[in-house]
Each structure stands twice: as C-alpha cells, then as structure tokens.
Amino acid sequence: MAALSAHFTLPLRAFELELALAVESTVALVGPSGAGKTSVLRAIAGLVRPSSGRVALGDDVWFDAENGVSRPPEERRVGLVFQEYALFPHLSVRKNVAYAGGDRPDEYLERFRISHLADARPDELSGGERQRVALARALARNPDVLLLDEPFSALDAHTKSTVRAEVHELLGEFGLPTLIVTHDYEDASALAEEVGVIVDGKLRQLGTPQELVSRPSDEFVASFTGANLLRGSARREGDRLTRVELDTGESLFSTDVAEGVVGVVVYPWEVAVGRARVDDSALNVVSGEVGSVVEVGNRVRVRIGPLTAEVTASSAERLELARGGVAFATFKATGTRLVPLDGRGRPSATDP
Amino acid sequence: MAALSAHFTLPLRAFELELALAVESTVALVGPSGAGKTSVLRAIAGLVRPSSGRVALGDDVWFDAENGVSRPPEERRVGLVFQEYALFPHLSVRKNVAYAGGDRPDEYLERFRISHLADARPDELSGGERQRVALARALARNPDVLLLDEPFSALDAHTKSTVRAEVHELLGEFGLPTLIVTHDYEDASALAEEVGVIVDGKLRQLGTPQELVSRPSDEFVASFTGANLLRGSARREGDRLTRVELDTGESLFSTDVAEGVVGVVVYPWEVAVGRARVDDSALNVVSGEVGSVVEVGNRVRVRIGPLTAEVTASSAERLELARGGVAFATFKATGTRLVPLDGRGRPSATDP
Amino acid sequence: MGESARRGLFGIALFVASLLTFAFLALPLVAIFVHVPPGDLVAQLSNPVVTDALIVSLKTNLIAQVFILVLGTPTAYLLATRRFRGRALLVTLVELPLVLPPAVAGIGLLAAFGRFGLLGGTLRGLGITIPFTQTAVVFAVAFVASPLYIRQAIAAFEAVDANLVAASRTLGVGPAGTFFRVVLPLASGGLLAGEALSFARGLGEFGATIMFAGSLQRVTQTLPLAIYAEFDVDFDVTLAISAVLIVISGALLLSLKLATSWQPSRLTSRSRSELLSWS
Amino acid sequence: MGESARRGLFGIALFVASLLTFAFLALPLVAIFVHVPPGDLVAQLSNPVVTDALIVSLKTNLIAQVFILVLGTPTAYLLATRRFRGRALLVTLVELPLVLPPAVAGIGLLAAFGRFGLLGGTLRGLGITIPFTQTAVVFAVAFVASPLYIRQAIAAFEAVDANLVAASRTLGVGPAGTFFRVVLPLASGGLLAGEALSFARGLGEFGATIMFAGSLQRVTQTLPLAIYAEFDVDFDVTLAISAVLIVISGALLLSLKLATSWQPSRLTSRSRSELLSWS
Amino acid sequence: GGAAARQAGADGTRARVTVYAAASLTDVFPTIDPTAKYSFAGSNTLAAQITQGAPADVFASANMTIPNQLNAKNLVSKPIVFTRNALVVVVPTSNPANVKTVYDLKKPGTKLVVAGPTVPVGAYTVQVLRNMALSSVLQNVVSRETDVREVLAKVALGEADAGFVYSTDARTVPGKVKVLRLPAWAQPKVQYGISIVSASQNKAAARAFVNRVLGRAGQKRMIAAGFLQRVKPKGK
Ligand SMILES: Nc1ncnc2c1ncn2[C@@H]1O[C@H](COP(=O)(O)OP(=O)(O)OP(=O)(O)O)[C@@H](O)[C@H]1O
Numbered sequence A, B: 001m002a003a004l005s006a007h008f009t010l011p012l013r014a015f016e017l018e019l020a021l022a023v024e025s026t027v028a029l030v031g032p033s034g035a036g037k038t039s040v041l042r043a044i045a046g047l048v049r050p051s052s053g054r055v056a057l058g059d060d061v062w063f064d065a066e067n068g069v070s071r072p073p074e075e076r077r078v079g080l081v082f083q084e085y086a087l088f089p090h091l092s093v094r095k096n097v098a099y100a101g102g103d104r105p106d107e108y109l110e111r112f113r114i115s116h117l118a119d120a121r122p123d124e125l126s127g128g129e130r131q132r133v134a135l136a137r138a139l140a141r142n143p144d145v146l147l148l149d150e151p152f153s154a155l156d157a158h159t160k161s162t163v164r165a166e167v168h169e170l171l172g173e174f175g176l177p178t179l180i181v182t183h184d185y186e187d188a189s190a191l192a193e194e195v196g197v198i199v200d201g202k203l204r205q206l207g208t209p210q211e212l213v214s215r216p217s218d219e220f221v222a223s224f225t226g227a228n229l230l231r232g233s234a235r236r237e238g239d240r241l242t243r244v245e246l247d248t249g250e251s252l253f254s255t256d257v258a259e260g261v262v263g264v265v266v267y268p269w270e271v272a273v274g275r276a277r278v279d280d281s282a283l284n285v286v287s288g289e290v291g292s293v294v295e296v297g298n299r300v301r302v303r304i305g306p307l308t309a310e311v312t313a314s315s316a317e318r319l320e321l322a323r324g325g326v327a328f329a330t331f332k333a334t335g336t337r338l339v340p341l342d343g344r345g346r347p348s349a350t351d352p
Numbered sequence C, D: 001m002g003e004s005a006r007r008g009l010f011g012i013a014l015f016v017a018s019l020l021t022f023a024f025l026a027l028p029l030v031a032i033f034v035h036v037p038p039g040d041l042v043a044q045l046s047n048p049v050v051t052d053a054l055i056v057s058l059k060t061n062l063i064a065q066v067f068i069l070v071l072g073t074p075t076a077y078l079l080a081t082r083r084f085r086g087r088a089l090l091v092t093l094v095e096l097p098l099v100l101p102p103a104v105a106g107i108g109l110l111a112a113f114g115r116f117g118l119l120g121g122t123l124r125g126l127g128i129t130i131p132f133t134q135t136a137v138v139f140a141v142a143f144v145a146s147p148l149y150i151r152q153a154i155a156a157f158e159a160v161d162a163n164l165v166a167a168s169r170t171l172g173v174g175p176a177g178t179f180f181r182v183v184l185p186l187a188s189g190g191l192l193a194g195e196a197l198s199f200a201r202g203l204g205e206f207g208a209t210i211m212f213a214g215s216l217q218r219v220t221q222t223l224p225l226a227i228y229a230e231f232d233v234d235f236d237v238t239l240a241i242s243a244v245l246i247v248i249s250g251a252l253l254l255s256l257k258l259a260t261s262w263q264p265s266r267l268t269s270r271s272r273s274e275l276l277s278w279s
Numbered sequence E: 001g002g003a004a005a006r007q008a009g010a011d012g013t014r015a016r017v018t019v020y021a022a023a024s025l026t027d028v029f030p031t032i033d034p035t036a037k038y039s040f041a042g043s044n045t046l047a048a049q050i051t052q053g054a055p056a057d058v059f060a061s062a063n064m065t066i067p068n069q070l071n072a073k074n075l076v077s078k079p080i081v082f083t084r085n086a087l088v089v090v091v092p093t094s095n096p097a098n099v100k101t102v103y104d105l106k107k108p109g110t111k112l113v114v115a116g117p118t119v120p121v122g123a124y125t126v127q128v129l130r131n132m133a134l135s136s137v138l139q140n141v142v143s144r145e146t147d148v149r150e151v152l153a154k155v156a157l158g159e160a161d162a163g164f165v166y167s168t169d170a171r172t173v174p175g176k177v178k179v180l181r182l183p184a185w186a187q188p189k190v191q192y193g194i195s196i197v198s199a200s201q202n203k204a205a206a207r208a209f210v211n212r213v214l215g216r217a218g219q220k221r222m223i224a225a226g227f228l229q230r231v232k233p234k235g236k
C-alpha cells in the first residue's frame, strides 16, 4: 500500500490552513468546529485547490503547485466519507454502493451487513445504517486512500460505541491508508495509531494517543485530551520542582520545568478527593465547593472548584459528595505537566 | 415552585407519543433520534396540540383536552432552549436576551458571562457561547419551567464537559422545575435526579440513574446505559441460578430469575479480562478475538467477541491486548441481569 | 387578555386581506366563465380562427421551448455553479426580458433581426428573412419566455447539495456524468416547474409577437393575437377563446404544482402550521 | 485519458450553449442602443408623449404596488404558514395571472368590471366607471403583477426557520409581535426581491391594459402603450423610449440582485464553484 | 376605485374633451384642437371600447358603417361625414421588391401588409383590389395589422415591401416611403364620420369639438393635411 503524503497551504475565510502529513496506516486529526478539518480532506480529495504544496500517493502525484499539476477528484483514487454521509437521496442503497461501478457491489452490501436494505432509500435508514452505506460506497470504488469526515458525529451516543468498534475492525480488514477527522478525541484515539490536534488550520501536535496524554504540547491539546487546566505563573523552586502561583492565590508544585505564565495540566484520574486537608509536601491540594457530580459507569466525575476529579463510585458514596459542601482535591507533583499559555485556542466555552 | 404535570398523547408521523410526567426538580428524557423527545417539549410549550391529555403547572392549567383548554405558547411561562438554540440571527446578543422584555437583561448577560458579547451577532459566537445566550434568553423571560432540548448536542466533545458543569450549577441556582431531553445517557445522568428512557414515543423506564443501571427494565434501557447485551434462552437451574444458552452456544449463569428468550446484561466494568481460561463455577466466561482496544483516560475499553470490557491501562499492557489474539472475558453471575427481549428498540446500528 | 385580543385582531386582518386578494384575482376569471356557456366553450374549439390560432400557438411554443430547454439548461447550470466577475450582469441580462415591456422586446427583435436590423444584412446574405414568419413568433416567444425557465433552473441547480456533487466526483464520475446522474435528477422538480411557467408565459405572448411577427391567420396569429383581433368583432367569441386559454393555463399551472409539491420541507411547514394554528 | 476528454467536451458544450443564449438575449437590447444615439435618449425624456406616459406609468404602478404590498403580504403569509384543504387551489389562483395571456386578463377584467361585466350594474349604480380610466390601469397592473410578488413572498416566509417563530412565541410574544419582530425582518430580503420583480413586470404591462384601459394619452397611455402608439408614428422615437425603458428595468433588476445577493448560502455556492473549477 | 375614475374623467370635464379617433387622424386632429385628449386606434377597436363603456365624448371613424352600427345601438349620435380620403400603395424608399405599380404586387413573394378586415382601411383595401380585379394580390399578405398606422410603420421600417394606406398617412413619413397612386375609378368611397357619444358627460364640449372640425378652420387643416373635401365637388 502506497502512503499518502500531503503538505499544502489553503487560504480559508478566517485563517490559512497549513499542514504536512504522511498517512501510512491510520491517522486522525482532532480539532474544534471550524478548525479546518473538513477542508483538509477536501484539499486531499481535490475538491478545493490549495494555493501551494504537494499531494501525492506514493509517487503518483495528485497535486503539485510548482509543476501546475492538479488532478480532478475523479482521477484521485480516494474514498471520502462525508460528514453527513452525502448519500444520493434519489438512489436505492444498492445503486448508491454501485454508483462508482466498482466490481460486484453486492459483495460490499454483504460485507457491511446491509443487503437487507439494498432497495431502501437513504432517508429510510437510521444513522448507523447510513454510516455503513456511506463506507460501503466509498470502499466499493476500491480507493487507495480512505478519508473519513466526522464518521460518528451523526450517531446517537449509545449506538456510537458499537459502530466505532465495527469501523475499527473494517479498517483493519481493508488496511488502507486512512485519514480521519473528528472533534471527539475519544473517537480519534479509538481508531488511529497517530492523532494530530488541529486548531485554526495549524497542526498543534502529532503523536500517539499516549504521547498526547503524557506530553501535551500546549493547553489546547491538554484540554482536548480531557485534562484539567489551571492557569498560573511558574517559578523554579530548588532544582527539581517548579512552583506555580495560581490566579486564585493557591500555589502548586510540578516536576516539570517552566517559567512565567503556564497552564498546569492534571488528568481527572490523577486527582484524589477527600473531605479533610492532607498536608504532604509531595502533594498538591486544591480546595473548593463540590460542584456537579456525574456517575459514569462505575466511576464518578466530580467537580471541585476549578478541577474535575474522577473517583470510584464507592469512595464517592463514602465522602457523600452528592450533598455538596467543601472538599479537597489532591494530586502528585509528578502527576502534573506544565504547558505554555499562548492565549490562543482556548476552548471558547471556558472564556471569561 | 409549582411542579409541572403533563400527561398526553400526541400522534406523530410514525407512532403515537404517549407519556405521563411530573417534573418537580430536574427530569431528563433519553432516547434515540426520532423517539419523540423534541415533540414532548413542543407539546408542553404549546407549540403542538396533543390529541388528548392535560398539561398543568401546579393548578394553572395550560392544556386540557376535556375542557378544551389550550393556551397559546406565549401564555405559558416556559423557558424553552431549542436543539440548535434558535437565536434570532438579526438581533445582537443583548437584543436576543432582552427579546422577551424581561426586567434588566444586562443582569443576565453578567450572570452568564456574555456581557463582552452583548453587541455580537449570534453567527459570530462559538457553540458554547450560543448555548449560554440561549439559556440566558430563556431565563430572562423569567419562566416557571425550564425545557432544554439536547442542550449539548451542538458542542464539541471537549467543550461539552465544561459547559455541562456550568449548566448544572446554573440549574441549581435557579431551582426551576426543569425537563431535559437528550440522546446521551451520560448528559442525562449528569444533570438530572430522574432519568426516563423514551423509545418510539413510549416511556420505557423512569428512575434515578442508579436504578436504571442496577435494574434496567429492558434490553434497550440497558444498552442505553452502556451495558453489554448477549441474547440467549434462559432456563431455571436449581432454585437460585438461571442458565442462559447463548446463540453462540456458550452458556452463562445469572442470579436473576427468568425463562425463555432473554438478554444478558453485564456492564464493561464488571468484566475482567485474561489470556487463560479460568474455571470457576461462580464465573461466567466468554472467549473471543480481541477487537478494538480504546484508551479512555487511564482505562482501556477492549472488545472481546461480543463483549466490551473495561480494564486498567496497566493490565491492558500486561495482557498485551493491543496485539490482538484470543482472550477470555469473565464476570460474576451476580454481576449479570436478565431482561426480556421484545425485539423492539434495538439500537439499529447493531441490527443483523 | 389584551394579548389574545391583539392576536385575534391579527388573525382577522390576515384573513380579511387574503379574502380581498382572492376575490380580486378570482373575479375576472369567474366572470369569463359566467359569460361563456359551456356549450360555446366547446363550440369555439371548432371555430377556425380559434383552431388555427391554437395550432400556430402550440407549434411555435413547442419549438421555442425546445430551444429554451436545450440552451437554457446549460446556461442556468453555468450561472448556478460558477462564480466569476460579471456574473451578476449576466444573470440580470437573462432576467431582463421578464421585466421588459413585450413591445420593447418586439422593437428590439426588429432592430436586431429585421431587414434593416443589426443582422439584417447578414441574414439577407444567407437568404433568410425572419419578420412576419413563424420563426419570428418562435423568436419572440423564446425571448420573452426563457427568463422564467432559466431563473427557476438556476435556483433548482443551486438547491442541489454541493456535497452530493462532490461525492459523485470523488467516486470517480466526471462533471458530465455527475450532471446527468446526480444534478439533473435532483433538480428535475424545479426544472419542470420552471418549464411549465415558461411555457404558459410563452402561450400568452402578445406584444412582442405583434410587433415582430405581425398577425396573419394560420401563420403568425397566435391565440392572444386572435383574441385581440376578435375583440372588436365579437366579444362573445373573445370571451370563449379566453375561457379556452384560462383552462389551458390553469391545467399547466396545476401540473406545475404537482411537479413541485414535494419541494418545500414537509416537517418545517407542517410544524409551523401547527405552531400558528391559534393565531 | 478519455475521462478528461469527456470532461473537456462537457465544459465546451456548457460554454457554447451559454454563449448562444447570452448572444440571443443580448442582441435585441444592444441593437436598440446601437440605433439610439445617447443624445436622442436624453432628448426623449423631454418628449411630451414620453413624459406623459412616464407619469401615467409611475402613478398607476405606484398605486398598484401599494395595493399589492398591503394585500399581498398578508395573503402570502397566510398561504406560507397555514396548511388547509384547498390551499393548493388558492396558490394556483394566486399564480394564474402570471401564466395567463395578458389579453385574457384584460378580457377578464372587462367581463368583471366592464359595463356588461358581473359588477357592471352594481358599479354603475354607484356611479363608478372603471374600464378605460386610470383605475382600470391600476387594476390591470395589480392583476398581472401581483403573482410575482406573492410567490416570492410565500417562498421568503416559508424560508424563515420555524424554530425562530416558535422561540419568539415561547418568549411570550404573540403572533402579531412575532410577525413584525422576527418574520418580517428575516423575510425582508425576499420580499424586496419580489417587490422589485413585480414592479418591473407592472411597468411593462401591455396586453391587459390596452384591453381594459385603452390607450388615452395623459390618462391611460402607459409607457408600453406609448411605445406601441409611437411605433406607427416615428420608429426612432419608439427606439428611444424603448432604450429608456430598458435602462429603467435593468436598474430595477440590478437593485433586486443586490437586495437578494446575500440569500444563497455563501459557503455552498462558493465551495461548489471551486469544486467545478475544473469541469 | 370610483374616485380615481371620476377624477380621471374630471381633468376632461373642464372643456377638455376626450376624442376617440381613427389612427389616420393621428397627426391632423391635434392641430385642430391641441387641448383635447385623444385616443387613436383602428376605428373598429375604438368602437369596441366605446361599446364596453369607454368614457369618450367624440368618436371619429374612418368609415360610416361603424358609427352607423353604434348609432343603431344608441351608443353614439348619427354620424356626420367630416372628410374624405383616398387609398394609396406605399413602398419603402429602398423598394427592395422593386414595386413600380400596384400590378407588381402580384409578384409572388412580395411582402404585402394590409390592415385587418374589420379595420376600415382593411375593408377599403379589399374593395380596391376587387375593383381592379387584383384580389389574387391578397395571397401575398404577410400580416393583417390592427390599424392603418401599423401598416405604414411596417412599410416605413422596410420590413414589408408594400402596404395599403391612406394618402394622408403616406405624407406623415416623408422620405421613408414612395407612394403609388391608385386609379380614381378604382377608389372606394372613403368617408369619415364623426359623432357624439351618447354616454358623454361632456356633450357641450363634444359639440364644440365637432363644430371645430366641421368649421372652416378645421376643414382647412384637414385639407392641408391632404384630406379631401367633405363632399365631392360636383365634377364639371
Ligand atoms: N472553501 C472554503 N473557502 C474559504 N473558507 C472556507 C472554505 N471552506 C470552509 N471555510 C471556512 O474555513 C473554516 C474551516 O472550515 P471546515 O469545514 O474545514 O472546518 P471543520 O473543522 O470541518 O468544522 P466542523 O468540525 O464544524 O466540520 C471555517 O471557518 C469555514 O467557514
């Protein structure tokens, strides 16, 4: 399987999309709405023309600004699954899958377990079914690259996990170079070996899910991977610790090295909760009112002041978090990371 | 605060919406797309007229089929937040919030931290900001009931949790009777004391999140709360155990009592994973290929045959689940629940 | 309460205004049929003036519509899918005949294709004369009726979801294939509607025809011209012909309705209607 | 490769067809201006025939448009927001004049309001004569031009998101308030467009007017009628008047374009245009 | 509605008389009374409009038949002959079909334009041709216009090769058309009749106008415009 290599710049309304990617197995791009995710796929598929750069599959060049090469979409062997699936409403499921005239569409109907829907119209299908038809159609064109745009955003929360597992297995079977874009980090980490975080058209960080979680390059990546973020100003303390003065006045310690305005990143499952203050120099403590208490499976996500902590249902019971009141969130200095605050790309909903 | 009581039937295209509700504090309705959730709110707000039934706030009757009472929307004191927010695109944020002419809108702008956006047009706002404007607008009309339609569906995954916490706190402050509809069980359980599962216009089960998880009334509720579901036929075995013959041939034991075709419900966190078969009469064992392996925070959701299990990252490492191969999922007979299979309401994406 | 009172007033205002509109628009049509006993209506269909005019009208209009479809459709597609400098100007050009006094259109056609018109010399060189011939009628009709079709077609093409076109392209089907397999089927409703409108408008063409093609029974005298000619001879005949034309136009329009009935989003309109069922 | 070849052909076909269309539509207009030295164009504006006709046209059309707006808007809103039995029929009725030969419209108006018309007796009783007066012109214009406005208005009202109306209602604002504070502002673009079209169509009205109002200078002789009349007297004058009218209509249409330019979803059209920038 | 209607009539009532006159009088009548309001068209069309209740005060027709018919229906007063006219053939000055005499009109392919049979001049045309045994010429007709001025216009534009109009019309487009006279013996009796509309609100002014036309000054202008004496001078 030839790998897809794409580096280009594409002027969008509000900013310029600018990235370089090499897709061999499965890569996912995560980013907020309007980050330019769909535009990336459109550029690779040849639906928009970048202002500069190069897009090639192996040594088959699809786009090259220098040499004025720009193949139309129908001459690039891409399988693009659109955000809203873009099934042809006037054609039956079978006709949709057979549209590209690929060899034996019925095989694909079989494979995607939609044979029983062959004669239905798209508008009679459920979200999950639509999704499979769209995938089948894209693959029936037997492409050399697979591009998925928000493959799950149109699904109910409860069907999503099932579908996601299916898709994951299918991707395995076909083993095509695949580029997925989504705004849901969990989807991305579930499907891709490599995840890139894209904001305002720029790639903030590209790496394995583990890397993103263990070494987020900035506050935005951190918040995307589900971490808590506390703003403060850092000062070295001794040679191994950094002291961070929070805007709230409290101060935290981190084993990361940094100076000036930073964000302290700590993941909910690194945070322990208690009703009494523990005094342990190795532990950071943040106290606050108990906010929302959310049961997730057998665990409970509880908000304490600026922090979200994740504790077991049992300990939540023991601490009677449900009744509110003050609580103390504690986490190790080693459990924290410090990231620069460039002031950009903050999740808007948390703006002051 | 007077409570909202609503019981009515409303013929929809495909089925009849039929439910009875009493909302004193916060109730959430969960259901798949097309279940009739929005229609419930529309009926209560007076935007559609039920064919029969009664809607009243305390003893103030809004709708009563018998006595031909049917107040128009503007005469029911509801604060309805629409699925896509339905902000007036031609009005500034301030004008939107002031639309109902409620006393001092600026207070609400303050309270919802959108004063800095007062003069912006809705289309210049981020999802999270829109959401707060919509809430502010609905509350500025100072209503007696709050109705929220998919309050988070328009948000990026990563801003959602933050916003959800905010909303939860605001609901606390205002302490209005609130009815939320959503297709995301997690959202529902996060915000509401009582959660109802609605499918095809019928209320399947109404109870606290804990009740739904511990005693799902049917396969649909179970799958909605994130459980695994295995089909099989049950036969009593001794007086305490029930043996369930799975379609796959394997057989499981449950402490629940049932006969005939049933669904075996087991939650991912009740399932342990191993590479070797453990033989323990008290343990159910299901073996299968390791499918998708998804990291979620510090835990890993792994698919083994028909089951999804949730294990710690560390044990996932130890078992090298990532490399696939066969694995064994084990769970206690006491950890299972048996639900009747009415064949309806199965999450369509998992249809054969 | 004042609110509901005002609401009542609003509803009444709506109702009264609509009633007036409908009355004003219906009266003239009703009046004609009142004057014309069904018998006459049928009898007129054997009146040579009417039959000849009907034939001329149909023949010229069918030819004109063929041209409108064959040339107008690509034009509409171009205008709907391309953005370029001067596009607004071209759209205006395409719509201008719609708002131009037909008489002016006639003058224009004379000035362009008449003996001493811009192309007069060229045409004479080719031994072609257009004024006073059925060709002239076709020209007049095509000129006056095309905008109605092209406008609708542009709208119909613009309404086709761009993502479907994109999907077709990424599935390896070129622009042509995409046009015929995706765009055309999805736009067909709107195109049909536009075509019906355009055809009806063409059938009614009067000012431009009389100026550019003159009026000669069996050659260039279309139904509207016949009406005008008959007007001073026998008002009853005129009424009867009018009735015939109303029936034709009405039928066309209804077929149009059926062709497009599916277009407005059902849910939206339905729920809105419910919403306002009190006001 | 064959694909790209076919694509080339398709592009060329599109291009050629469009070129032909534009040429055909532009020629008559160009021709008129070729014949008319700009001097004449200005001179005509002081020709009493033209000025009288211009005054009559403007007066009658303005009155007609006031009626169309005042009565047509509620009618459109009713048809856009209510679903009831017979609605399709009423919509057809509203659109019929659009496809009716203007001459027939004139006959219909005569049959309704003429001396021997349905209401003839009643009107004479009230000492009112309508045919061949300026009132007749207003009637003719209103009858022929209203559909263009009402159709657009219906579309504009239907395009207003039902949820916004619902939101306004749940915020305690009744139907009337909602109409004026939400629906009207959001529909204004479409309404303006419709109004411009209707006004332009009215200015061009010919067939119905000559039938129902005759052509009496300073009373019922509108610009189109003046053109027709002058045609017999002095072709150059006719050309000049035509030029004047083309300029007016063109201006109207362009203003219309501007009024509606924002309407088609920008993103869609843009991305579509890019999508096809190869074909 | 009525308001506009009355007021429309009103600018007339102050002695402003409304005259419905045959198209061939388009140029001459305004010289006789510039203050009157005119509607020029085919006499037949005007008649139809008067029948439909058009607010005319005076009706001047290009023949006697039409006003007599209206008079029979008591729609207008008994028509008085106020002038006469003669029929001619006009051809474009460029004369593309090279028509020298009326007999050349027989040449097949000649584009001949005449007025409709209900229009006076159309009827006269048929008579002339019958008188000259040239009815076959009518096979060359390419259009039947709604009034004489339309015929003239089509010829003046050069679109038509020839057309039958009144000699007075021919004079209104000097240099644009050549006139082919028709033999006196073939000429039909072209008499113009003027009458007062019974429904006129404005009879006084109407009578005044008629007298003006019949009066010396009026007749002078008619003759100056090429019309003939009201009554044939008893040939010597
Ligand atoms: N062809 C284009 N030209 C100019 N600007 C564009 C184009 N397409 C999209 N944009 C703008 O570029 C930005 C990115 O759009 P895009 O659809 O790629 O974002 P996205 O990440 O896919 O968002 P979402 O998650 O909502 O789908 C948006 O602000 C959009 O308005």
Ligand SMILES: Nc1ncnc2c1ncn2[C@@H]1O[C@H](COP(=O)(O)OP(=O)(O)OP(=O)(O)O)[C@@H](O)[C@H]1O
Pocket: B011, B012, B013, B014, B031, B032, B033, B034, B035, B036, B037, B038, B039, B040, B048, B083, B183, C270, C271, C274
């Ligand atoms: N006013 C109505 N009359 C008839 N049928 C309706 C009406 N409104 C909605 N429906 C239909 O009733 C069903 C429920 O619609 P509704 O919008 O309430 O579902 P929902 O649960 O809100 O779905 P989603 O989660 O996608 O918003 C749908 O099938 C819809 O087509």
Ligand SMILES: [Mg+2]
Pocket: A037, A038, A039, A083, A149, A150
């Ligand atoms: Mg996107």
Ligand SMILES: [Mg+2]
Pocket: B037, B038, B039, B083, B149, B150
């Ligand atoms: Mg909904």
